[in-house]
Amino acid sequence: MREFKPFSINLQGRLIIYDRPVIAGIVNVTPDSFYSGSRVIEREAVCRRVAEMINDGAEWIDVGAYSSRPSADDVSPSEELDRLAEGIEAIRKTAPDIIVSVDTFRAEVARYAVTQLGADIINDISGGDLDPEMAATVARLNVPYILMHMRGTPSTMSTLTEYNDVTADVLAEIAEKINRFALLGVNDIIIDPGFGFAKTVEQNYRLLHDLELFQVFERPVLAGMSRKSMIYKPLGTGPDNALYGTVAANTIALIKGASILRVHDVKAAADTIKTVSLTLTNSGL
Numbered sequence: 001m002r003e004f005k006p007f008s009i010n011l012q013g014r015l016i017i018y019d020r021p022v023i024a025g026i027v028n029v030t031p032d033s034f035y036s037g038s039r040v041i042e043r044e045a046v047c048r049r050v051a052e053m054i055n056d057g058a059e060w061i062d063v064g065a066y067s068s069r070p071s072a073d074d075v076s077p078s079e080e081l082d083r084l085a086e087g088i089e090a091i092r093k094t095a096p097d098i099i100v101s102v103d104t105f106r107a108e109v110a111r112y113a114v115t116q117l118g119a120d121i122i123n124d125i126s127g128g129d130l131d132p133e134m135a136a137t138v139a140r141l142n143v144p145y146i147l148m149h150m151r152g153t154p155s156t157m158s159t160l161t162e163y164n165d166v167t168a169d170v171l172a173e174i175a176e177k178i179n180r181f182a183l184l185g186v187n188d189i190i191i192d193p194g195f196g197f198a199k200t201v202e203q204n205y206r207l208l209h210d211l212e213l214f215q216v217f218e219r220p221v222l223a224g225m226s227r228k229s230m231i232y233k234p235l236g237t238g239p240d241n242a243l244y245g246t247v248a249a250n251t252i253a254l255i256k257g258a259s260i261l262r263v264h265d266v267k268a269a270a271d272t273i274k275t276v277s278l279t280l281t282n283s284g285l
Contacts, residue, residue, distance in 0.1 A: 025058035057270030064103030
């Protein structure tokens with residue numbers, strides 16, 4: 001087990017230091033995200049969901065307007081922006097000071113979300129691969145960046161699961177991406193191993209087993225496994241019945257050194273963090 005390692009993020013000059021794991025609550029302003037419970041379209045529904053998440057312990061909200069599940073419909077940049085504008089406005093109405101990360105792989109959407117909508121963090125499922133302008137855009141925006149590992153696109157990623165050694169290969173590919181962003185001046189990077197993206201179920205669990213190896217980057221690690229197929233497929237169920245498995249996976253991630261949990265169920269994650277933290281504090285390790 002690992003003691004929690006404090007980390008910080010720089011929000012355009014506002015340095016925030018965390019001495020405990022952080023919860024990012026998922027809000028999808030889409031009609032087709034894989035877990036129906038995360039979909040909120042109407043403004044008042046977003047306000048209610050955000051208020052509940054903050055009350056349950058979320059310290060930032062991760063908002064997405066483009067579903068990355070393999071069979072999802074494509075969404076134009078303008079429609080993605082329209083959805084984000086509606087969602088972020090509702091979030092800010094409910095909690096003006098809450099940290100907002102925007103889940104997008106498009107540089108133009110990232111730029112607009114930060115400069116016009118007031119987003120704080122960019123969360124890119126492709127680690128800059130799907131838009132060659134993303135690295136330079138994040139550098140100019142000077143905001144924290146969540147760099148996730150994925151191969152291909154959401155529609156092709158399930159065919160790109162050939163690895164010599166999944167952990168070693170993912171570490172190497174993330175290292176290359178970190179270097180690419182760092183050369184442009186992006187230093188505030190959060191690492192996401194990309195559970196569920198271009199990995200088989202077995203590969204996802206190998207990455208979870210090896211998660212503490214991602215500490216080699218000396219950057220915060222985000223674990224995003226909430227209700228994903230790596231949880232529900234082995235259990236023979238679906239996203240709606242994957243909460244208990246998610247809690248178990250998040251417990252392991254915290255023990256392995258995860259700094260951030262990206263989740264649909266904030267109260268369950270908060271209880272998990274408290275229980276694991278008490279265990280680590282009293283372990284003598």
